[in-house]
Amino acid sequence: MIQNIVNYKNYFFDTVKKILATPSPTGYYEQIEPLMRAYAKEAGAKYEVNNKGSMIFTISGKSHDRAIGLSAHCDTLGLMVRSISANGDIRFTCLGGVCLNNLDGEYCFIHTREGKDYRATVLTLSPSVHVFPDARDRLRNEENMYIRLDEKVHCADDVLALGIRAGDYVFFDTRTEVVNDFLKSRFIDDKGSVAVLLTVAKIMKDSGYVPEYDVKFMFDMFEEVGHGGAVVPEGIFALLALDMGCVGLDLQGNEYKVSICAKDSGGPYDYGFTTFLIDRAKELKLDYAVDIFPKYGSDVGAMWRGGNNVRGALIGSGVQASHGLERTHFDGIANTIKLSLAYIERASELII
Numbered sequence: 001m002i003q004n005i006v007n008y009k010n011y012f013f014d015t016v017k018k019i020l021a022t023p024s025p026t027g028y029y030e031q032i033e034p035l036m037r038a039y040a041k042e043a044g045a046k047y048e049v050n051n052k053g054s055m056i057f058t059i060s061g062k063s064h065d066r067a068i069g070l071s072a073h074c075d076t077l078g079l080m081v082r083s084i085s086a087n088g089d090i091r092f093t094c095l096g097g098v099c100l101n102n103l104d105g106e107y108c109f110i111h112t113r114e115g116k117d118y119r120a121t122v123l124t125l126s127p128s129v130h131v132f133p134d135a136r137d138r139l140r141n142e143e144n145m146y147i148r149l150d151e152k153v154h155c156a157d158d159v160l161a162l163g164i165r166a167g168d169y170v171f172f173d174t175r176t177e178v179v180n181d182f183l184k185s186r187f188i189d190d191k192g193s194v195a196v197l198l199t200v201a202k203i204m205k206d207s208g209y210v211p212e213y214d215v216k217f218m219f220d221m222f223e224e225v226g227h228g229g230a231v232v233p234e235g236i237f238a239l240l241a242l243d244m245g246c247v248g249l250d251l252q253g254n255e256y257k258v259s260i261c262a263k264d265s266g267g268p269y270d271y272g273f274t275t276f277l278i279d280r281a282k283e284l285k286l287d288y289a290v291d292i293f294p295k296y297g298s299d300v301g302a303m304w305r306g307g308n309n310v311r312g313a314l315i316g317s318g319v320q321a322s323h324g325l326e327r328t329h330f331d332g333i334a335n336t337i338k339l340s341l342a343y344i345e346r347a348s349e350l351i352i
Contacts, residue, residue, distance in 0.1 A: 025078025229299025
């Protein structure tokens with residue numbers, strides 16, 4: 001089934017641009033769900049949405065006695081309106097591990113529950129070097145930042161009249177570009193992996209490949225706050241989570257490799273499953289790295305904390321500058337696609 005992945009480069013980039021252009025901060029799946037439903041139809045997959053908003057594609061196998069799983073999370077970092085100041089400034093709370101240092105000055109939309117979008121900007125409370133002596137040094141955190149609305153507002157009542165309330169989501173701009181096969185954008189973590197799995201599903205359909213067991217692709221909506229993978233599809237005996245590979249410090253991974261995570265902040269991944277992935281990477285002569293991510297967690301950790309009796313492992317294309325203005329390369333994407341396909345083809349070896 002593993003084909004010339006370069007033939008799917010355009011498909012991947014077209015797909016990831018659509019996914020990145022669709023706002024889906026953690027817990028908000030109203031806009032991404034119809035798009036994912038369309039991709040499931042394209043893949044010829046059975047489609048369902050569970051009670052937590054996770055979108056699940058099922059591709060039927062030769063046997064329905066058991067299934068294998070692959071996951072990626074559609075939810076991203078984001079902000080939410082916390083309160084409205086007397087002068088009409090909007091204060092916010094973070095959704096997930098937002099790095100506010102690189103969000104200062106970013107354009108955004110405030111999305112109301114009535115479906116209205118208002119353009120705005122995230123700023124520090126000391127936004128001008130011509131005015132504030134601490135403009136360069138003021139700490140960038142929730143207490144020292146606000147959202148400036150691009151509307152004529154002078155007080156809280158003016159903002160309320162627009163329909164903006166506490167609990168409204170804030171979608172900040174992704175700045176997506178493709179340059180020399182580099183994907184540059186916010187939220188490659190983890191929409192890059194979502195597009196990888198959609199490309200895997202496309203390859204399976206194009207090749208006419210029928211897997212040994214049912215294959216379930218899970219796209220969840222609460223990974224960035226730690227419980228996305230707590231509920232997984234019934235019947236799976238192994239789950240391969242696809243998330244970003246960390247880049248920097250003493251890590252061996254980079255933007256051109258598929259990273260295989262042996263351990264993260266929650267502890268080690270399944271030893272046999274991880275070894276299986278390393279062996280497949282060696283056999284296929286993939287550019288890969290095995291690394292430990294001490295400041296990182298994934299859907300597999302949430303799955304195990306949720307009490308699921310399922311083997312789990314983690315891979316992903318290396319992503320530079322994570323939780324900021326991220327970047328990866330199609331070489332790393334291609335290696336991740338190939339290893340995902342190898343897992344699907346050889347997953348029976350993981351049955352205990």
